């Protein structure tokens with residue numbers, strides 16, 4: 001990846017192979033006018049990946065997973081390794097706040113997953129972000145810095161340029177209440193300077209990004225695109241969001 005417009009859909013635990021196929025067909029047509037202007041990926045549940053890779057075989061639209069395990073294989077019931085994903089995906093979300101909060105994913109696990117993905121040449125989309133309490137206590141910069149240092153501090157300079165980071169304030173996810181463009185931009189500047197510098201990494205904003213706020217968010221100099229949950233579940237809304245985000249990016 002290089003720093004440029006990047007929009008990833010995070011379908012979370014929605015869709016199945018049938019609905020994923022319908023989505024892919026509809027979205028491919030909608031995305032035709034701008035598919036060369038941005039890197040776009042659909043991060044889908046594991047069971048949809050094979051269908052998506054068939055449907056999008058001749059498309060520029062990328063495919064992503066939402067999690068992985070770091071060991072290549074072994075007695076890890078229920079897990080899917082980065083190596084198993086290699087043929088199916090271009091990128092993979094790591095450390096989403098839902099996984100951290102509901103499934104006990106730690107910064108140390110994030111660090112291992114990132115290394116495993118990079119070893120398979122899969123682009124990690126690493127999520128960081130503060131809780132509402134941390135935000136209200138003025139601890140946002142401290143929190144995201146700690147997550148970046150612990151999760152990404154081990155990377156080489158070259159690896160730092162091969163990752164995507166999504167700043168997702170937890171209080172903004174699925175609430176309809178996005179961070180302001182200025183505040184998100186400022187926090188992403190903090191993330192960029194953490195862990196010895198992440199100038200080359202692609203930086204996304206996530207948390208209630210919608211067609212209506214994508215342009216203003218993407219106009220900020222530090223915001224290269226978005227990680228989009230709710231608004232990505234409808235192909236028309238996701239396409240509109242990308243068009244508006246690209247307008248913002250062009251204006252910066």
Ligand code: PGA
Nearest residue numbers: 173174207208228229230
């Ligand atoms: P949202 O989700 O767009 O629905 O807020 C974003 C995310 O969780 O990645």
